[in-house]
Amino acid sequence: MINADLEEMDQSSLEKVIALVHKLTGISMGVNKKTLIQGRLRPRIRKLGLISYDQYLDYLNAHKDEVQEFVNLVTTNETSFFRTQRVWDFFTKDFLPKWTAANPKTTLKIWSGASSSGEEIYTIGICCEEHLQKNPGFNYQIFGTDISSEVLAVAETAEYAGRSIESFKTSNRQLFDKYMKPSADVYKVSSEIRAKIKFGIHNLFQLPVDRKNYDIIFLRNVLIYFEPKDQEKVLTNISKGLVSDGILIIGESESLNSLSTPFKYKLPLVYEKDEGKVA
Numbered sequence: 681m682i683n684a685d686l687e688e689m690d691q692s693s694l695e696k697v698i699a700l701v702h703k704l705t706g707i708s709m710g711v712n713k714k715t716l717i718q719g720r721l722r723p724r725i726r727k728l729g730l731i732s733y734d735q736y737l738d739y740l741n742a743h744k745d746e747v748q749e750f751v752n753l754v755t756t757n758e759t760s761f762f763r764t765q766r767v768w769d770f771f772t773k774d775f776l777p778k779w780t781a782a783n784p785k786t787t788l789k790i791w792s793g794a795s796s797s798g799e800e801i802y803t804i805g806i807c808c809e810e811h812l813q814k815n816p817g818f819n820y821q822i823f824g825t826d827i828s829s830e831v832l833a834v835a836e837t838a839e840y841a842g843r844s845i846e847s848f849k850t851s852n853r854q855l856f857d858k859y860m861k862p863s864a865d866v867y868k869v870s871s872e873i874r875a876k877i878k879f880g881i882h883n884l885f886q887l888p889v890d891r892k893n894y895d896i897i898f899l900r901n902v903l904i905y906f907e908p909k910d911q912e913k914v915l916t917n918i919s920k921g922l923v924s925d926g927i928l929i930i931g932e933s934e935s936l937n938s939l940s941t942p943f944k945y946k947l948p949l950v951y952e953k954d955e956g957k958v959a
């Protein structure tokens with residue numbers, strides 16, 4: 681049912697929506713995000729035939745299935761292949777060679793904790809495949825998680841088209857042709873990479889299921905959505921998933937400098953687990 685008469689969001693509904701976003705995702709939004717919030721929720725509320733944001737809040741209360749839909753709508757999922765070249769230079773030229781030399785015949789375990797629609801995960805996979813070709817005994821597994829079921833569904837298809845691949849195609853043509861296979865009007869990530877990857881839904885405010893398991897965790901461009909005290913909670917949770925000397929990679933506009941966390945600085949965007957500070 682389409683209803684064009686959806687009321688403007690009032691201050692009280694705005695505050696309730698902001699509180700609910702924080703409760704469900706940890707994301708902190710100011711009242712200055714009203715236009716963005718309305719723009720994200722409006723089509724859904726209209727589709728449900730409701731006429732006010734308060735009605736939608738009641739609907740959310742009464743329909744538990746709608747909660748995931750709401751989370752999908754309020755998260756920002758922007759991502760790209762080879763986002764922030766400096767990270768991939770570190771991963772391929774520093775981390776992978778050193779880790780392989782120190783851990784022969786062991787499987788490298790990688791977790792991307794806010795993997796969005798998969799571009800980051802498949803970039804990691806491409807780097808690992810390239811490394812594998814020069815180091816035949818090397819093996820790896822990647823786990824991608826996100827709070828949004830919608831982006832995870834895209835990631836699972838491993839199919840990309842249009843804008844999401846343009847920059848990868850032009851800046852890294854050789855790797856693109858090697859690992860992105862044309863299939864109808866999309867490109868699908870090659871099967872040897874897909875075989876090493878698993879996806880699952882996970883809220884970073886919950887403890888990881890696999891403790892002391894991952895050698896490296898990518899947690900990029902998600903901390904920016906959280907308040908410092910919430911960033912500390914997430915980083916403490918994440919640290920529990922890492923092995924003792926495990927590595928954490930964050931996003932280019934993020935820093936752990938003024939936070940109290942179980943990590944020590946290693947390089948720009950790169951931190952190492954500080955076992956002495958793990959709670």
Ligand SMILES: C[S@@+](CC[C@H](N)C(=O)[O-])C[C@H]1O[C@@H](n2cnc3c(N)ncnc32)[C@H](O)[C@@H]1O
Pocket residue numbers: 704705706707755756757758759760763793794795796797800825826827828831882883884885899900901902905931
């Ligand atoms: C901007 S994207 C970053 C994607 C990728 N890591 C990158 O750097 O390109 C942020 C992702 O964090 C996810 N996210 C937000 N809050 C989360 C939470 N509490 N737990 C898990 N994922 C969350 C969003 O759904 C979104 O897909």
